[in-house]
Amino acid sequence: MPLNSAGKSSDQPTRRALLRSAAYGAGALLYSAAATQLAGCGIDENSSAVTLRFWNGFTGPDGEAMLGIIRKFNNDHPDIHVIMQRIPWDVYYNKLFVAGLGGRAPEVFIIHADTLSRFWRAKFIRPMDDLTGPGKLPADDFDPNVWEKVLHDGHHYAIPLDIHLLGMYYNRTLLKKAGIVDSAGNPAPPVDRPQFMDALRRLKGITGPDSWGFVYTWLRTNIYTVIRQNGGDLFTPDHSATTINSPRNIEAVQFCADLVLKEKLVPSPQDFDSWIGFRQGKVGMCWEGIYMLPDLQHQTDLDYGAAPAPTLFAHHAAWCNSHTMCLRADLKGPELEAAKKFIIYVSNNSLDWAAGGQIPIRRSLRRTKRFAEMKAQSEFARQIPYAAYMPSVPFIFEYQSEYDLAIEKSLRGTVPVAAALNTAAINITKIIKRYATNNAAGKSK
Amino acid sequence: MSRTRSRNITGYLLLAPYLILFLVFMVLPLVYGLILSFMQYEMISPLPPHFVGLSHYIAAFHDHYFWKAMSVTCIFVFISVPITIVLALALAAGIERTGPRRQNLYRLALFIPMMITISVAGILWRWFFNSEFGVFNGYLTPMLQWFIHCFPFLAKVINPKIPWLLTPNWAMASIILMTIWWTIGAPVVILEAGLKQIPAAYYEAASLDGAVGYRRFFYITLPLLRPVLLFVTVMSAVGAFQIFGQPFIITKGGPELSTRVMMQYIYETSFNNYRLGYGAAMSWLLFIVIAIFSIIQFRVLREK
Numbered sequence: 001m002p003l004n005s006a007g008k009s010s011d012q013p014t015r016r017a018l019l020r021s022a023a024y025g026a027g028a029l030l031y032s033a034a035a036t037q038l039a040g041c042g043i044d045e046n047s048s049a050v051t052l053r054f055w056n057g058f059t060g061p062d063g064e065a066m067l068g069i070i071r072k073f074n075n076d077h078p079d080i081h082v083i084m085q086r087i088p089w090d091v092y093y094n095k096l097f098v099a100g101l102g103g104r105a106p107e108v109f110i111i112h113a114d115t116l117s118r119f120w121r122a123k124f125i126r127p128m129d130d131l132t133g134p135g136k137l138p139a140d141d142f143d144p145n146v147w148e149k150v151l152h153d154g155h156h157y158a159i160p161l162d163i164h165l166l167g168m169y170y171n172r173t174l175l176k177k178a179g180i181v182d183s184a185g186n187p188a189p190p191v192d193r194p195q196f197m198d199a200l201r202r203l204k205g206i207t208g209p210d211s212w213g214f215v216y217t218w219l220r221t222n223i224y225t226v227i228r229q230n231g232g233d234l235f236t237p238d239h240s241a242t243t244i245n246s247p248r249n250i251e252a253v254q255f256c257a258d259l260v261l262k263e264k265l266v267p268s269p270q271d272f273d274s275w276i277g278f279r280q281g282k283v284g285m286c287w288e289g290i291y292m293l294p295d296l297q298h299q300t301d302l303d304y305g306a307a308p309a310p311t312l313f314a315h316h317a318a319w320c321n322s323h324t325m326c327l328r329a330d331l332k333g334p335e336l337e338a339a340k341k342f343i344i345y346v347s348n349n350s351l352d353w354a355a356g357g358q359i360p361i362r363r364s365l366r367r368t369k370r371f372a373e374m375k376a377q378s379e380f381a382r383q384i385p386y387a388a389y390m391p392s393v394p395f396i397f398e399y400q401s402e403y404d405l406a407i408e409k410s411l412r413g414t415v416p417v418a419a420a421l422n423t424a425a426i427n428i429t430k431i432i433k434r435y436a437t438n439n440a441a442g443k444s445k
Numbered sequence: 446m447s448r449t450r451s452r453n454i455t456g457y458l459l460l461a462p463y464l465i466l467f468l469v470f471m472v473l474p475l476v477y478g479l480i481l482s483f484m485q486y487e488m489i490s491p492l493p494p495h496f497v498g499l500s501h502y503i504a505a506f507h508d509h510y511f512w513k514a515m516s517v518t519c520i521f522v523f524i525s526v527p528i529t530i531v532l533a534l535a536l537a538a539g540i541e542r543t544g545p546r547r548q549n550l551y552r553l554a555l556f557i558p559m560m561i562t563i564s565v566a567g568i569l570w571r572w573f574f575n576s577e578f579g580v581f582n583g584y585l586t587p588m589l590q591w592f593i594h595c596f597p598f599l600a601k602v603i604n605p606k607i608p609w610l611l612t613p614n615w616a617m618a619s620i621i622l623m624t625i626w627w628t629i630g631a632p633v634v635i636l637e638a639g640l641k642q643i644p645a646a647y648y649e650a651a652s653l654d655g656a657v658g659y660r661r662f663f664y665i666t667l668p669l670l671r672p673v674l675l676f677v678t679v680m681s682a683v684g685a686f687q688i689f690g691q692p693f694i695i696t697k698g699g700p701e702l703s704t705r706v707m708m709q710y711i712y713e714t715s716f717n718n719y720r721l722g723y724g725a726a727m728s729w730l731l732f733i734v735i736a737i738f739s740i741i742q743f744r745v746l747r748e749k
Contacts, residue, residue: 094716097488122489210577267577268611271697277578394489397717409701412611438490 049081050338053106055096056323057089061294065356072352073345080338082108100124105328108339113149113160113322114392120152121394125326127155131340137347141362143384149392150324158324159343161350162358164289165387166221166319167380168310169296172303174211174284178202189285189307196310200265203284213284214266215274216256216411220390220400221319222287223407225309227252228317228388234403235391240436242428244403245421252313253410254417261413269411290380293357306376308383320387322361359384395431402427482726488719501726511727513702514710515734517617521706522685522738525621529681530674532625533632538666540633541640552637556630563627567694570623574609574695582607610696613703620691620704627691628684632677639673640666675746679739686735707731 058066063086070082085106087095093115099105100122111119119125128150132139139147142160150158168189175187180199182188190196196214203213216222227233232248235241243249259266267274275292277283281302287309296304309318325343327336346353350360351370359381360366372378393399406424410417482501486494505511540551558566573580589605609619647665656664667674689708692698698705707727715724 097719101488118489121491212577215577268608270575270577270610271699273571273575273579273610274577276572276575280578282578395718397713401713401717405702408699412700414701438487438492 049079050334052080052082052108052335052338052342054082054084054108054342055087055092055099055106056084056110057087057092058110059086059088060291062291062353062356062358065353065358069346069349069352072349073342076345077341080341082342097122097124100328107328107331107335108342109326109328110161110323111158111326113146113158113324114390114396116150116158116324116326117152117392118394118396119326120157124329125157126329126331127157128159128327128343129156131159131343132156136340137344138364141364143361143363143387145385145387146322146361149322149389158326159347160361161323161325161346162353163320163322163361163381163384163387164291164358165380165383166225166287166289166309167376167383168285168287168307169278169292170285170305170307171278171281171283172305173281174203174206175199175305178206178213178284187305189305190310191308192310193312196312197265199284200259200263204265206284207282210277211282211284212265212267212277214259215277215283215286216260216266216269217272217274217278217286217288219269219271219407219411220404221289223253223256223411224390225287225317225319225388226256226312228319229311229315230255230313231315233391234399235393239391239393240432242399242425242432244406244428245418245425250418250421253407253421255312257410257413257417260411269408290359290377291357293376297357306379308379316383316386317388318383318386320383320389322389323358395435398431399428402431478725478728481722482729484722486720486722488721494722497722501723502730504723505727505730510702510705510710511730514705514707515731517702517704518686518688518706518708518731520617521621521624521688522682524617525624526678526681526685528621529625529629529632530678533629533636533677534670534674536629536633537636537640538662540637552630552634555633558627559630561627563690564694566623566627567690570619571610571695574619576606576608576611579609581609611700613700616696616700616704620688620695623695624685624688624691628681632681635677636670636673639670642673643669671746675743678746679742682738682742683735686731686738 054070056063056066063084067084070084074080074082093111096105096109096111105124116125131137137159143163146160146163147156150156150160170187170189172187175181175189176185178199180188180190180202190199200213203211205211206213224234227249230248230252232243232246232252234244234249236243260268274283275286275288275295278286279295279299279302293306296302311317325346327339327343331339347362350358350362351365351368354360354365354371354374354377357377359377360371365371366378366381371381390396390400402424406420409415409420414420415423483496483498484494485492485497485500536551536555540548543551576582585607586605589603589607593600593603593605608615610616643666647669648661651661651665687708688706689712692704692706693709693712696704698709708731711724711727711731714720714727
């Protein structure tokens with residue numbers, strides 16, 4: 001074996017060589033990590049191509065679906081290169097806002113419909129009316145009640161991508177076992193209050209003491225659905241005052257609290273964690289968003305079904321939200337044109353997006369055979385005409401904190417429902433006043 | 446150049462990398478935060494940032510949620526830190542008495558949780574704590590039911606389905622339990638190192654004088670361990686005051702804000718509600734509280 005001057009085997013790597021290898025290895029790892037994260041299928045090799053940064057919070061299976069669309073787009077458009085950055089929703093808005101303040105906002109980004117007014121108020125986004133019309137996106141293909149959610153000051157500031165509605169998932173095995181079936185012996189999920197209450201009684205304890213007919217999962221969406229079914233809402237139409245403590249809301253929340261505290265038909269709320277109970281086959285029904293579908297699609301030992309949420313009061317309503325595509329306010333030139341092409345492409349191909357557990361917002365796409373075969377999505381989509389968005393105001397996170405706290409206190413029985421909602425009303429009124437004062441001062445400057 | 450001066454320059458050069466990072470990532474943000482705390486700076490406000498003096502500090506004193514979060518934080522610190530220190534000391538003393546091979550095994554077992562990120566550990570424990578479908582009640586509920594079956598008079602006192610995250614008291618207890626599991630490794634290792642530093646001669650001398658058991662512990666171990674205990678206590682308290690990940694992931698501050706600590710409230714104010722000035726002011730108030738507690742601990746525990 002040949003030896004080097006230091007008397008070591010020349011076949012053995014020197015320290016420097018080791019360090020170099022390590023550096024190359026680390027570099028390769030970083031590159032591959034970046035290539036995976038920046039999911040535009042690699043770094044732009046064509047210097048003449050316009051590069052678009054596309055930010056979103058699609059970190060789950062939905063991200064894979066979006067990645068597929070982007071890959072196709074990049075292949076079909078050699079002059080444009082889209083790089084997708086996925087950031088968990090928990091921190092997404094913070095990062096997006098800070099990037100915007102620093103003048104580093106991405107060219108294209110996703111925000112939820114109910115947060116649009118914040119971005120509009122902060123002047124982060126540009127109107128997108130020029131994306132609709134002949135040869136572009138057909139505005140009449142969007143559901144009117146969704147299309148109007150992106151309207152501010154007479155302009156549409158975003159292109160809705162989907163609508164994620166709350167609906168009812170049910171355990172087919174448990175429903176059959178409880179005799180909640182139709183004449184053909186198939187599970188018949190409840191559609192109104194009497195049927196719902198009957199199902200709760202039949203399903204409680206059906207497989208053991210920890211078995212329930214229904215659990216509250218995300219209190220915010222579950223209770224808002226009931227509030228809207230009773231004809232209530234959280235603000236006046238012009239958002240100048242809160243109506244959170246209106247008699248209709250008190251009645252709706254009282255009904256929900258009674259299911260836990262008085263009727264004992266529903267366990268104490270444990271937020272999203274109750275979803276585990278449904279997946280374990282211990283819960284007959286729960287109300288969750290269509291975005292939870294991939295969870296169930298990966299589970300082979302649960303025979304589940306999907307249906308619209310039952311109507312417990314006089315009105316049909318189901319909580320919903322939408323992912324919407326936005327453009328940075330100062331976008332212009334080739335980047336703007338490329339971004340427009342990209343958004344139109346994604347919208348036109350949003351059936352691929354639906355396959356990841358979403359409902360496309362384009363009516364023409366929902367009329368296709370392919371969408372009809374997406375059973376859960378089709379069932380949930382029946383609720384679109386009465387989809388209930390939470391009020392979109394600049395102080396959305398602040399009022400939602402107050403709303404969440406009031407609902408939690410009500411359903412735990414810590415304070416009476418009316419008292420909890422009254423306290424929330426007082427606090428939300430303070431928030432409204434603070435924003436109004438800032439607005440007035442801002443206008444006077 | 447004199448030898449002393451040359452040594453000084455070498456020292457500064459060695460310190461420079463850390464010093465630069467310290468200045469850029471600690472001192473500058475601190476100063477910026479202090480300036481921010483006197484400004485009205487709301488990211489989505491049409492008003493540009495402007496000076497408002499002490500108004501944020503005054504607002505904090507009138508903010509019910511501020512006091513709620515501060516009291517929750519203090520409760521967590523005052524319960525979790527003493528339990529952690531006492532338990533860590535007991536574990537360190539116990540490990541010290543075992544053989545070298547076992548010592549490594551125990552150290553590893555206690556240290557492994559610290560290597561798990563809070564996001565993973567938090568989600569796992571949240572599932573464990575689920576009252577209806579979680580693993581803890583999966584085992585405990587049948588046991589408690591059997592216990593109540595044997596002693597029916599306990600039925601009024603014991604709830605066989607422990608409401609881990611459902612009631613304010615239990616939620617705080619659950620957060621403390623998880624935190625101790627997650628963080629106890631470091632104090633144990635440090636205290637064990639401290640125990641090893643105590644010369645055996647002291648114990649031999651004490652044995653000759655007839656001191657045994659708890660006397661050896663209280664009259665030799667504890668006094669000689671005081672500097673290490675001071676370090677561990679101060680570090681644990683500072684860390685506990687800054688608790689964030691555990692309640693944020695496990696309870697999201699609930700139920701009913703009973704586990705929303707200061708850091709979470711500051712985070713929500715600054716980055717959910719974009720009230721950066723107010724968030725910065727509350728950060729400085731928390732800093733002052735931590736500093737006061739640290740000084741008190743130094744005074745109480747320092748060697749006389």
